[in-house]
Amino acid sequence: MATPTARPFLKWAGGKAQLLDAFTIRVPRELTEGTLPVFVEPFMGGGAVYFHFNSIFGFRECHLFDINEELVLAYSVVKSDVFDLIRYLREVENEFLSKDEPGRRDYYYAMRDAFNREREEIDFGRYGEEWVERAGRFIFLNRTCFNGLYRVNSRGGFNVPFGSYKNPRILHEEVLRADSIALRNTTIHLGDFTQAEPCISQESFVYFDPPYRPLNRTSSFTQYSKNRFSDEEQRRLAAFYARCDAKGARLMLSNSDPKNIDPEDGFFDDLYSGYRIDRVPARRAINCDGTKRGDVREIIVTNYRPA
Secondary structure, eight states: OOOTTOOOSSOOTTOOGGGHHHHHTTOBHHHHHTOOOEEEESSOTTOHHHHHHHHHHOOSEEEEEESOHHHHHHHHHHHHOHHHHHHHHHHHHHHHHTSOHHHHHHHHHHHHHHHHHGGGGOOTTSOOTHHHHHHHHHHHHHHHBGGGOOOBOTTSOBOOOBOOOSSOOOOOHHHHHHHHHHGGGEEEEESOGGGGGGGOSTTEEEEEOOOOOOSSTTOOOOOSSSSOOOHHHHHHHHHHHHHHHHTTOEEEEEEEOGGGTOTTOOHHHHHTTTSEEEEEEEEEOOOSSGGGOEEEEEEEEESSOBO
8 A cells, every 4th residue: 555655756747736635625435435446547647646546545456557658667667676776866866966067967968868879778668677777867867857847859869958956856765665665556557548448447546637738839848758649639538538437437637728718718628528527726837937837727527526
């Protein structure tokens, strides 16, 4: 069973930590009664919702899916080789922090170059000892890059610039240990969200956190993978949501609210017209201009009445 200290070990743009209370008060009655022992998250991302709900409800089993190979690799290493990962990160942190600002910048770009160069040598389909160093590099870059973004170019190369933090903490040992314990009841899958379907049944609580639909042309600031999550993908997800509903699962989905920009934009209201849609306030803190960060509404779509 997960421990209360389990929480995301990565900084992740669009993370849901600020919405955990809004999600918790909207869980289905069956979850509080213990009759939904399986948790499924088809877009695991930073994992804030997974770690939170698993710590509260102690699911019999959890299934996390993502198309991001690096993310799946890192989760797998935290689950299976956390002590080796901690040792690697401690060495990297000590070496990095011992340098002056120009030295840290050079170290970052050398690490980023090695990360991209070695990508072709990694077998993402088979766990190996080289995964520990790969996960360590990924976590280092996440902790020291600009704004904790994950962005890749058309060739799949990580291209986020150096973050220039004064004293970044790279190793969060207590978090990694707690997360490794939390992941014991969890299977981590590499794949598209539709591949979660065999794991979903009337015993499942499913949380969907897809790449959010951009509120405007400039807000799609990061390339999560080489393939953009378009409106057509949002429609494909809505169809999958309906299939999961037909299987008797309890479902929760979050996304941006187009009505923040255009009150007449009913994109999600139309896609999920047969379900409950709540609008909740959320602070967007991903704009590099601090004056443009503020409260917006996001939507929560459920196929049940909250407990």
